[in-house]
Amino acid sequence: xxxxxxxxxxxxxxxxxxxxxxxxxxxxxxxxxxxxxxxxxxxxxxxxxxxxxxxxxxxxxxxxxxxxxxxxxxxxxxxxxxxxxxxxxxxxxxxxxxxxxxxxxxxxxxxxxxxxxxxxxxxxxxxxxxxxxxxxxxxxxxxxxxxxxxxxxxxxxxxxxxxxxxxxxxxxxxxxxxxxxxxxxxxxxxxxxxxxxxxxxxxxxxxxxxxxxxxx
Amino acid sequence: xxxxxxxxxxxxxxxxxxxxxxxxxxxxxxxxxxxxxxxxxxxxxxxxxxxxxxxxxxxxxxxxxxxxxxxxxxxxxxxxxxxxxxxxxxxxxxxxxxxxxxxxxxxxxxxxxxxxxxxxxxxxxxxxxxxxxxxxxxxxxxxxxxxxxxxxxxxxxxxxxxxxxxxxxxxxxxxxxxxxxxxxxxxxxxxxxxxxxxxxxxxxxxxxxxxxxxxx
DNA sequence: GTCTATAATGGGATAGAC
DNA sequence: GTCTATCCCATTATAGAC
Numbered sequence: 001x002x003x004x005x006x007x008x009x010x011x012x013x014x015x016x017x018x019x020x021x022x023x024x025x026x027x028x029x030x031x032x033x034x035x036x037x038x039x040x041x042x043x044x045x046x047x048x049x050x051x052x053x054x055x056x057x058x059x060x061x062x063x064x065x066x067x068x069x070x071x072x073x074x075x076x077x078x079x080x081x082x083x084x085x086x087x088x089x090x091x092x093x094x095x096x097x098x099x100x101x102x103x104x105x106x107x108x109x110x111x112x113x114x115x116x117x118x119x120x121x122x123x124x125x126x127x128x129x130x131x132x133x134x135x136x137x138x139x140x141x142x143x144x145x146x147x148x149x150x151x152x153x154x155x156x157x158x159x160x161x162x163x164x165x166x167x168x169x170x171x172x173x174x175x176x177x178x179x180x181x182x183x184x185x186x187x188x189x190x191x192x193x194x195x196x197x198x199x200x201x202x203x204x205x206x207x208x209x210x211x212x213x214x215x216x
Numbered sequence: 217x218x219x220x221x222x223x224x225x226x227x228x229x230x231x232x233x234x235x236x237x238x239x240x241x242x243x244x245x246x247x248x249x250x251x252x253x254x255x256x257x258x259x260x261x262x263x264x265x266x267x268x269x270x271x272x273x274x275x276x277x278x279x280x281x282x283x284x285x286x287x288x289x290x291x292x293x294x295x296x297x298x299x300x301x302x303x304x305x306x307x308x309x310x311x312x313x314x315x316x317x318x319x320x321x322x323x324x325x326x327x328x329x330x331x332x333x334x335x336x337x338x339x340x341x342x343x344x345x346x347x348x349x350x351x352x353x354x355x356x357x358x359x360x361x362x363x364x365x366x367x368x369x370x371x372x373x374x375x376x377x378x379x380x381x382x383x384x385x386x387x388x389x390x391x392x393x394x395x396x397x398x399x400x401x402x403x404x405x406x407x408x409x410x411x412x413x414x415x416x417x418x419x420x421x422x423x424x425x426x427x428x429x430x431x432x
Numbered sequence: 433g434t435c436t437a438t439a440a441t442g443g444g445a446t447a448g449a450c
Numbered sequence: 451g452t453c454t455a456t457c458c459c460a461t462t463a464t465a466g467a468c
Contacts, residue, residue, distance in 0.1 A: 040343075041343070042258065042259075042260055042343065042344065043258075043260075044258055044259075044260030044261040045260040045344065047442085047443065047444085048443075048444060048445080049443085057451090057452070057453095058452070058453060058454080059444085059445090060445085060446080060447095060452080060453070060454080060455090061451070061452050061453070062445095063444095063445065063446075064451060064452075065451095067445095068444080068445080069444070069445090101424075124340060127256075127257070127258065128258065128261065159426050160425065160426060161424050161425060161426055162422075162423075162424060162425065162426045162427065163426070165415055165418065165419065165424075166415075168407075169412075169415040169416070169419065170419065170424050172397075172400045172412075173393065173415075173416060173419040173420075173424065174424070175396075175400055176392055176393055176395075176396035176397055176399075176400055177389065177392055177393070177396075179392075179396055179399075180391075180392035180393075180395055180396035181388075181392055183392075183395075184388045184391055184392055191384075196385075199381055199382075199385040199389075200385070200389060202381065203381065203385065203386065203389040203420075203423070204389075204419075204423065204424055205423050205424055205425040206378075206423040206425060207378075207419070207420065207421050207422040207423025207424075208317075208377050208378060208381075208386050208389065208390070208420055208421055208423075209376065209377060209378065209421040209422060210375050210376060210377055210378045210379070211378065263460080263461065263462085264461075264462060264463080265460095265461085273433090273434070273435095274434070274435060274436085275461095275462085275463090276434080276435070276436080276437090276463080276464080276465095277433070277434050277435070279462095279463065279464075280433060280434075281433095283463095284462080284463080285462075285463095433468105434467105434468085435466100435467085435468075436465105436466095436467085436468105437464105437465085437466090437467100438463105438464085438465080438466105439462105439463085439464070439465090440461100440462090440463085440464095441460105441461085441462080441463100442459105442460095442461080442462100443458100443459085443460080443461090444457105444458090444459090444460100445456105445457085445458090445459105446455105446456085446457075446458100447454105447455085447456080447457090448453100448454095448455095448456105449452105449453085449454085449455100450451105450452085450453075450454105
């Protein structure tokens with residue numbers, strides 16, 4: 001798996017204006033190869049040799065591109081959250097507010113299922129980050145969480161969502177739904193992302209119980 | 217945190233009749249202390265010194281009780297799955313079949329939320345197990361998954377659950393709901409398990425969307 | 433059953449040649 | 451930009467005294 005890698009090494013980020021702006025240029029193939037390994041083995045259990053050999057290089061060569069192993073994890077989390085947040089915000093700007101929840105679910109799932117390794121690692125390995133980078137990622141995650149929370153609250157105001165359950169619980173449940181799917185999916189195997197997204201949306205919105213109108 | 221520890225060291229399990237029978241006696245406090253650390257730091261990042269110091273002993277003393285660090289992880293997973301499976305099976309034997317899904321959700325959540333560290337670790341760190349033990353835990357997990365799947369299918373036959381969505385998706389969604397709650401919960405903080413369980417059950421069964429009967 | 437001391441291994445990261 | 455060689459240190463696990 002020799003995805004050859006271009007320019008640049010990781011620099012310490014200076015005070016940048018936008019949150020999670022790119023502090024560096026590590027090639028995409030590089031980052032995604034790392035995401036795949038981190039997902040399979042876990043970040044801590046994955047050695048620099050593992051990373052290098054997946055790229056067909058020696059581990060010392062790895063350090064031509066990065067300063068430390070953690071750089072890769074940080075890039076995975078940063079890129080994932082930036083992409084997801086951007087996509088959802090773009091969706092919110094174009095969609096009719098009466099179907100915002102539905103639209104956000106669709107956007108989230110399509111983004112996340114397209115890059116399962118990246119998002120799985122972001123979810124599970126953020127705790128392995130240290131210092132300021134960890135804080136940055138946790139903040140970015142919280143920002144995204146707050147966007148979802150806001151969409152849920154507006155959904156309640158619009159009549160898209162029920163009002164007899166606190167928004168906190170609706171948000172939590174939605175988050176569960178959106179996140180853990182990465183694991184179920186890998187376990188279950190051969191389900192097409194589009195189908196999953198459709199069914200998950202219906203189950204979250206309509207519920208799993210039989211309706212009175214159903215036959216029995 | 218000196219939970220003093222009694223007898224025994226880990227023996228290799230012989231061919232035992234029942235699945236996941238206890239091959240050893242490591243004290244409960246020991247195992248739960250390890251679960252707490254594994255959850256916070258991750259299994260691979262948690263050192264034997266960390267484990268020992270949480271118990272107020274030297275790391276070499278740890279090896280009086282276990283043969284290897286992995287013993288602790290295995291015990292966490294084994295005990296968790298045994299308890300959960302047992303509790304759900306007991307529930308299924310006593311409950312009316314028309315409310316089995318509801319009852320299983322309640323049982324699952326009460327068990328899992330009472331031992332969050334244990335179950336979080338079981339969910340996230342099974343991959344760190346090796347060899348036969350890993351297989352055993354994966355099998356136990358699958359058995360539990362199949363029990364839930366069966367409950368869902370019977371729920372569809374009974375009219376407890378809707379029939380217009382494949383049971384695979386209903387099971388997957390239920391699993392997501394039941395599992396990921398461990399993480400949401402820790403993030404959100406101060407919600408009482410009973411409340412969470414109640415709301416989660418309602419959202420899964422009734423859905424998050426506003427009903428026609430709602431005031432807009 | 434707990435300790436001190438230490439062996440043995442493997443990991444992240446660097447030096448410096450090509 | 452990639453390599454070989456190596457440093458340094460943390461980690462798992464053991465030895466053996468008390």
